[in-house]
Amino acid sequence: xxxxxxxxxxxxxxxxxxxxxxxxxxxxxxxxxxxxxxxxxxxxxxxxxxxxxxxxxxxxxxxxxxxxxxxxxxxxxxxxxxxxxxxxxxxxxxxxxxxxxxxxxxxxxxxxxxxxxxxxxxxxxxxxxxxxxxxxxxxxxxxxxxxxxxxxxxxxxxxxxxxxxxxxxxxxxxxxxxxxxxxxxxxxxxxxxxxxxxxxxxxxxxxxxxxxxxxxxxxxxxxxxxxxxxxxxxxxxxxxxxxxxxxxxxxxxxxxxxxxxxxxxxxxxxxxxxxxxxxxxxxxxxxxxxxxxxxxxxxxxxxxxxxxxxxxxxxxxxxxxxxxxxxxxxxxxxxxxxxxxxxxxxxxxxxxxxxxxxxxxxxxxxxxxxxxxxxxxxxxxxxxxxxxxxx
Amino acid sequence: xxxxxxxxxxxxxxxxxxxxxxxxxxxxxxxxxxxxxxxxxxxxxxxxxxxxxxxxxxxxxxxxxxxxxxxxxxxxxxxxxxxxxxxxxxxxxxxxxxxxxxxxxxxxxxxxxxxxxxxxxxxxxxxxxxxxxxxxxxxxxxxxxxxxxxxxxxxxxxxxxxxxxxxxxxxxxxxxxxxxxxxxxxxxxxxxxxxxxxxxxxxxxxxxxxxxxxxxxxxxxxxxxxxxxxxxxxxxxxxxxxxxxxxxxxxxxxxxxxxxxxxx
Ligand SMILES: Cc1cc2nc3c(=O)[nH]c(=O)nc-3n(C[C@H](O)[C@H](O)[C@H](O)COP(=O)(O)OP(=O)(O)OC[C@H]3O[C@@H](n4cnc5c(N)ncnc54)[C@H](O)[C@@H]3O)c2cc1C
Ligand SMILES: Nc1ncnc2c1ncn2[C@@H]1O[C@H](COP(=O)(O)O)[C@@H](O)[C@H]1O
Numbered sequence: 001x002x003x004x005x006x007x008x009x010x011x012x013x014x015x016x017x018x019x020x021x022x023x024x025x026x027x028x029x030x031x032x033x034x035x036x037x038x039x040x041x042x043x044x045x046x047x048x049x050x051x052x053x054x055x056x057x058x059x060x061x062x063x064x065x066x067x068x069x070x071x072x073x074x075x076x077x078x079x080x081x082x083x084x085x086x087x088x089x090x091x092x093x094x095x096x097x098x099x100x101x102x103x104x105x106x107x108x109x110x111x112x113x114x115x116x117x118x119x120x121x122x123x124x125x126x127x128x129x130x131x132x133x134x135x136x137x138x139x140x141x142x143x144x145x146x147x148x149x150x151x152x153x154x155x156x157x158x159x160x161x162x163x164x165x166x167x168x169x170x171x172x173x174x175x176x177x178x179x180x181x182x183x184x185x186x187x188x189x190x191x192x193x194x195x196x197x198x199x200x201x202x203x204x205x206x207x208x209x210x211x212x213x214x215x216x217x218x219x220x221x222x223x224x225x226x227x228x229x230x231x232x233x234x235x236x237x238x239x240x241x242x243x244x245x246x247x248x249x250x251x252x253x254x255x256x257x258x259x260x261x262x263x264x265x266x267x268x269x270x271x272x273x274x275x276x277x278x279x280x281x282x283x284x285x286x287x288x289x290x291x292x293x294x295x296x297x298x299x300x301x302x303x304x305x306x307x308x309x310x311x312x313x314x315x316x317x318x319x320x321x322x323x324x325x326x327x328x329x330x331x332x333x334x335x336x337x338x339x340x341x342x343x344x345x346x347x348x349x350x351x352x353x354x355x356x357x358x359x360x361x362x363x364x365x366x367x368x369x370x371x372x373x374x375x376x377x378x379x380x381x382x383x384x385x386x387x388x389x390x391x
Numbered sequence: 392x393x394x395x396x397x398x399x400x401x402x403x404x405x406x407x408x409x410x411x412x413x414x415x416x417x418x419x420x421x422x423x424x425x426x427x428x429x430x431x432x433x434x435x436x437x438x439x440x441x442x443x444x445x446x447x448x449x450x451x452x453x454x455x456x457x458x459x460x461x462x463x464x465x466x467x468x469x470x471x472x473x474x475x476x477x478x479x480x481x482x483x484x485x486x487x488x489x490x491x492x493x494x495x496x497x498x499x500x501x502x503x504x505x506x507x508x509x510x511x512x513x514x515x516x517x518x519x520x521x522x523x524x525x526x527x528x529x530x531x532x533x534x535x536x537x538x539x540x541x542x543x544x545x546x547x548x549x550x551x552x553x554x555x556x557x558x559x560x561x562x563x564x565x566x567x568x569x570x571x572x573x574x575x576x577x578x579x580x581x582x583x584x585x586x587x588x589x590x591x592x593x594x595x596x597x598x599x600x601x602x603x604x605x606x607x608x609x610x611x612x613x614x615x616x617x618x619x620x621x622x623x624x625x626x627x628x629x630x631x632x633x634x635x636x637x638x639x640x641x642x643x644x645x646x647x648x649x650x651x652x653x654x655x
Pocket of ligand 2: 396397398399400426428429432450451452453485488492506507508509510511512514515516517518519520
């Protein structure tokens with residue numbers, strides 16, 4: 001197994017490694033670094049040491065023959081014949097990664113009565129679409145979709161598989177990666193290629209966004225990531241683009257372990273995941289009744305309504321609208337926080353937002369530290385005026 | 392019924408602060424806590440036990456001090472606890488973690504239901520639950536917000552999705568991961584805390600398992616952290632000043648220029 005040691009003679013107690021360790025597992029005791037019990041052997045500290053005082057021995061891993069794998073798969077998620085936007089974003093991103101690797105992008109489309117979607121995927125940049133169209137694929141199902149994907153990956157051997165970090169994508173991806181015994185990086189926000197090593201560099205937030213980590217999967221294939229919606233822009237669709245549409249033969253249906261009884265869709269017309277504008281309310285809105293003010297603003301702006309945990313815990317808004325560490329992560333273009341203090345757990349749910357607006361009565365509220373525009377004032381007074389003005 | 396709850400010890404992020412000088416996370420004196428999502432998993436197991444009778448096992452992989460966290464779980468009415476701890480388990484990514492947890496689960500044996508939290512707040516991956524189910528070869532449902540009924544070995548539940556909810560049915564044994572909406576965890580009772588202090592935590596090391604070393608810890612982890620960095624949040628802030636009327640006018644102007652509104 002891997003091991004780590006401090007070479008005491010070389011350590012000068014400079015503390016560089018202490019800062020580098022993402023797990024707080026190095027301490028300086030008597031001017032020498034010491035590795036504590038909670039070290040996870042991630043090896044991040046090694047480079048930080050200018051004195052070569054950290055002796056880290058990597059394991060020699062059995063080598064999977066990775067040279068057999070080529071090309072990029074994008075899971076084209078759709079729901080009853082409508083593609084999820086993130087799938088198109090991923091095709092655009094995959095296209096640029098494929099250029100660097102000098103390879104092609106294949107969209108994998110599973111479902112029922114979905115023939116018209118293949119052309120759309122090609123218009124957005126896919127070189128090839130693998131389509132499996134069968135009644136038993138109509139409803140998304142982790143196990144059924146998972147088994148089909150595993151089979152396709154074994155047959156086609158892509159070097160990279162990208163899946164949108166939607167609720168379905170994040171539930172499906174670990175099924176595939178575990179079956180194939182390969183790596184999976186969750187909820188990536190940056191993807192790059194290390195050309196020299198032909199590796200996918202997968203960068204993602206951890207610790208509620210306080211730390212970014214770049215993760216690689218060196219010795220296993222495919223390299224898999226789920227990717228957060230709205231971080232990449234889809235290409236301009238070009239319906240004259242040509243691509244290969246490959247209709248796959250239908251295998252015997254995969255047995256279903258989990259049976260769907262029914263869908264209970266949100267009656268919100270715009271979901272938090274898709275909204276370009278979110279008006280979000282905190283405890284400062286004062287009462288359940290006042291939430292209508294924010295709802296009205298969301299309606300005029302064509303946006304969705306979100307909330308802090310305090311508001312959800314008070315029962316004023318359902319949990320499905322909670323934003324933050326224990327709720328949803330959102331990435332609208334504009335986020336308007338009304339009477340939200342801006343606790344770190346709430347901010348953790350705000351990903352790469354172009355414009356954050358904060359309305360809060362307390363000039364020292366932490367939300368102003370992350371807001372692009374701030375108004376110190378009473379949201380109950382400001383919201384009605386703003387709605388009038390915008391109407 | 393036998394229920395296994397997977398519980399992870401995480402740094403209490405309430406206190407995550409950045410050191411302005413070095414731009415690193417200040418970790419001194421950060422208390423370790425039960426991963427918040429796992430408290431809902433524990434509570435749900437306890438509610439099932441109270442309703443229909445069950446034996447609850449708390450299972451964790453982590454450093455030796457995770458024992459204290461498992462004690463806390465016992466004070467919350469978990470019956471027995473097992474900690475997988477060994478240097479050979481260290482450095483595990485979600486695949487290797489799932490493998491290690493599956494070893495513990497096989498030791499416990501004969502389970503009907505495994506409950507995980509939706510995700511751990513340090514790594515935020517939400518991968519261990521599904522990956523563990525796959526390793527064990529059982530069905531799983533993620534993001535469960537309500538257990539409607541468990542009867543004749545069939546569980547009905549609600550799952551929260553991007554589009555709303557789905558009502559699903561699964562045959563046990565199965566694994567679920569739960570979201571916050573599922574319940575409101577209780578606080579430990581004095582009696583519970585007393586009991587927990589004396590409770591025995593079963594410690595499992597590598598030698599106690601017949602594990603394949605190549606699938607454990609850093610060695611068994613296909614993913615590696617290449618580097619970490621603190622994101623920079625340099626933003627241009629404008630505090631809009633003036634009378635309330637002026638503030639509203641300026642904000643409306645900003646929203647008008649940024650918002651892409653229908654029909655405009
Ligand atoms: C493990 C854990 C996980 C958590 N997860 C989440 C999460 O996912 N999401 C989340 O949101 N929180 C989460 N929290 C809770 C979080 O720490 C805060 O408690 C919560 O976000 C506060 O909500 P709030 O800002 O609405 O309420 P408060 O903190 O009560 O803030 C209300 C704000 O409104 C302002 N105000 C009052 N009156 C007015 C007025 N008339 N007009 C304008 N402003 C006014 C006040 O100045 C104050 O800043 C979590 C906490 C923990 C410990
Ligand atoms: N080391 C661990 N020990 C016990 N349970 C764990 C561990 N890591 C993850 N889990 C469980 O898996 C869930 C998801 O974790 P993660 O995939 O790390 O976000 C957690 O809420 C726990 O229930």
